[in-house]
Amino acid sequence: MVLISFLKSMRGGAMVMNINEVMLNPTRMRIIQELAAQPTLTSTQLCQKINDVPRTTMYRYINLLLEHNLLTIVSEKKIRGSIERTLALNINEFQKLNTLENLSQNALGFLLEKYGRFHTYFTRPQPNPGQDRIFLNNTVLMLSDSEFNSFLSDLRDLLIRYQFETAQERKPRDISIISAPVYDMER
Template sequence: MASADVLLHPVRMRILQALFGTDPMTTSRLRERLPDIAPATMYRHIAVLVTAGVLEVVDERRVRGTVERSYRVSQEQGRIDPAARAAMTREDHRQAFTTFAASLMSDFDRYLTHDDADPQRDGVVYRQAAVRLTDEEFATMVAEIEHAVVSRAGNTQDGSRIRRIVSLVVVPDEPKT
């Protein structure tokens, strides 16, 4: 698994989110999806992700004298392991959450910039609910949510399926006593 520093950089997080649940993409295709990221910046951050093992090169082909690579996220390396999360300071968590929230806002903004975006028709959902659970009940709920998402993450692209980004945030209302 990669370090938090590698995964939680704002640009790298956006690159990873663009690649989650998709067919492999070239840097050119990533630049089309993330046009606000300068080409040199995109190449630099892709190199960091490849070096860390977070991105895998799945294809190479020659295009006008250069090598064009296609990348996908390594499922083993594309997350922060529990030990690394446990070692993060409060400030590390604050920074990580800020990066995560900014990435969510960027995804939503990218969606809304499409002329035909219709949140009601397209099934946009953002909700918040408070639940009271024991630690065991909480662990069960998280496992159920993860199973529901992961079991569908491998669905193939076809004419009837729409790629949707599912994000989960759980924040205690107050610390345990």
């Protein structure tokens, strides 16, 4: 079986990551989400917003996103001997990745990444999905295009309402939403 999203190749001794693998890491996705919500942020501001992740990890992930051209440096300022970078999403790169030709591969990468997390979770000692609130749900809704647009708007508002800053009692919750094609099996 070919696992497109999780194949890694060695090039010049360095590990090369597939773009799906880069983007679907939960912390890197949080960096992307923060920059989607606010057009520019400094590396320090990102570290403050995502303060449950060690700074060294944050800087490593920011550099990885820069290497893969998903982030761009808007400006640099020298502060006390170090350089503070102001970052933004590289919208042109995201537009190149979000094409009809790439959708099937993007979907596969997304689903394989989720499968990998579930596999890791359920093969660790004593998983407790009830306590950890781990679940799967699938619902088919009968909606007109107008009703579906309203549903998506409500869902977006709900997600925005619960987009809290990190705090001691809070932990990341990975909620994945897919709108998949529905085919009538009787045809």
